[in-house]
Amino acid sequence: MGAAAPRVFVSHLAGVAVFDPNGDPVGRVRDLVAMLGLSGRPPRILGLVVEVVSRRRIFLPMTRVTGVESGQVITTGVVNMRRFEQRPTETLVLGELLDRRVTLVESGEEATVLDVAVAQLPARRDWEIDKVFVRRGKAPALRGRWPGGGRRSGEALTVEWSAVTGFSLEEQGQGAENLLATFEQLRPADLANVLHHLSAKRRAEVAAALDDDRLADVLEELPDDDQVEILGKLQEERAADVLEAMDPDDAADLLSELPEEDKERLLALMRPREAADVRRLLSYEERTAGGLMTTEPIVLLPDATVADALARVRNRDLSPALAAQVYVCRAPDETPTGKYLGIVHFQRLLRDPPFTLVSSLVDSDLRPLPPDTALPEVTSYLAAYNMVAAPVVDAGGSLLGAVTVDDVLDHLLPDDWRERELHGAVVPDLPEVADGR
CATH class of the missing domain: 2.30.30 (SH3 type barrels.)
Structure with a gap:
């Protein structure tokens, strides 16, 4: 490291890109590994925890780091792609x-x-x-x-x-404000990756420090076991608030993993309207359109205009799949709605004047899905019509919700796909490389 930069604060290293000598990206720094001594001497930094493109976390020895400058880390030599496993004598700095x-x-x-x-x-x-x-x-x-x-x-x-x-002492109730500040800009899926790799104790402390909306977004990206563990360590009132902040279909999936007594207790603590949506989703078989759908698509009345529709589509909290089309129904406009009339695709909204009524743009040729439609049929429907979302309508013609392509993919992938994703793609073990640990 050059004389102009004698030291680096670790918060400035979080998320920094790592490059090889040719300038090709290796990954991003997610933590530093230190060995705390009992002699009072400053701890030695053994290496960096680097998240590579596949989201696998690997160990990069500090002896391979040739430079830390201009917001980047330069490494040399062969990178061992074996998954990082923290040893009992090691401490994660961040x-x-x-x-x-x-x-x-x-x-x-x-x-x-x-x-x-x-x-x-x-x-x-x-x-x-x-x-x-x-x-x-x-x-x-x-x-x-x-x-x-x-x-x-x-x-x-x-x-x-x-x-x-006091660094070597076991601490209960450790805060998480400064740790979270280093990862403030991470997407929910990436922050979920951070939480997954923390100890159970730190995972609970970080979850407690997140606000309800942020924690809800992160929970949706975690494996089932992590979700249940974190929810179980929250106070019940807070757990109910977080469930309310989650998408209803994700909240229903999480509650379905809990014992019946715990599930009913949390549902009773939720606001009646949110609890009703979740209960309705829980009443359907898991791998059906009703079990997969979200109950919060964009619903408009026939007299709404293109301007009204685009204003709803602009909501940053909507997923791209839900924002791809709006559903036109007679009153009431909350699911289950009045009579379902059809959908209007986002591209059509961009082609017509703002004052145009959405009822004049409705695509009524696409048949909606009954709630008991099996997963293979839902998949075929989306593929056949090149759709990213599909309406789910009951026998009385009321819109119940919409199935999005991301919900379908969740159920087409192996049950442990989130676990695999958080650990990165499976690669063969490599020959042992000396890492200085």
């Missing part, structure tokens, strides 16, 4: 050190770790943690210094590693 409560040796005060800095030792490729950025006191994190710059509770300061103790 996942386990940030937000820890430690003690300042000089004053005996408690402090919270906001960040740590790593530095390369002179004339070597070895790296170590040499600085710790902490905030004094037990109070919630405060911004900036106290007036006058006094050394009071809430002050943030950078100290030597040897100036703090």
Whole structure:
């Protein structure tokens, strides 16, 4: 590492791209692996946890890192693609050190770790943690210094590693604010990957720190076992709030994994309207159109205009599949609706004037699906008509919901596909490569 950049704070490394000597991308940094010593010496950084294109997490020894500069990491040599497995003597810097409560040796005060800095030792490729950025006191994190710059509770300061103790102690109730700040821009699927690879203790702490909407989005991307584990560690009222924030079909899938008593207790805590949608989905067989559908498609009344439709389509919370078309129905316009009239595709909305009534643009040639339509028939329907979503209508002609292609794919893939995806594609074990661990 050059003299102009003697150290790097680890929060600045989260998500940084890793390149080989030819400039080809290897992956992105997701964590650093350290070995905490008992002698009080600064911990040695063993390597980086790098997420490669297949979403597999691999270990990159620090001896292979030739540069950390301009927001990128340069590596050399052969990269071992074996999946990273944390050893008992190893500590994940981002996942386990940030937000820890430690003690300042000089004053005996408690402090919270906001960040740590790593530095390369002179004339070597070895790296170590040499600085710790902490905030004094037990109070919630405060911004900036106290007036006058006094050394009071809430002050943030950078100290030597040897100036703090407590990293090796088991801690209950560790916060997650600073860890989450390093991954703030991640998509839900990528943040789910981060959670999946944390310990069960840290996973619960991070989940507790996420707001309901963000946690709901992340839960939808996790394997069933992780979903059940996280939900089970939330207070029941909070668990019900998170279920309400999830898409109804995903909430129904999660609740179906729980014992009947737990499922009913959580449904009773949910708002009646959201609970009714989920109960309706739970009443259908899992691998049918009714069991796959979402109950929240875009529904418009016949007198709505193209401008009204486009305003609804612009909702950033909608998935691309749900935003691809709107469903025109007679009142009421919440599922189950009044009589289903047909769909209007997004492209058609772009071709007509804003004042045009959607009822004049309805495509009524496509037959809707009954709720008991089996999964293979749903798949064939989407493929035959090049659709990304299909209406589900009951025998009385009311729209119940819509099946989207992503819901169909979830059930066509192997049951453990999320687990496989979070670990990356299966590749043969490679010959053991010395990694310095």
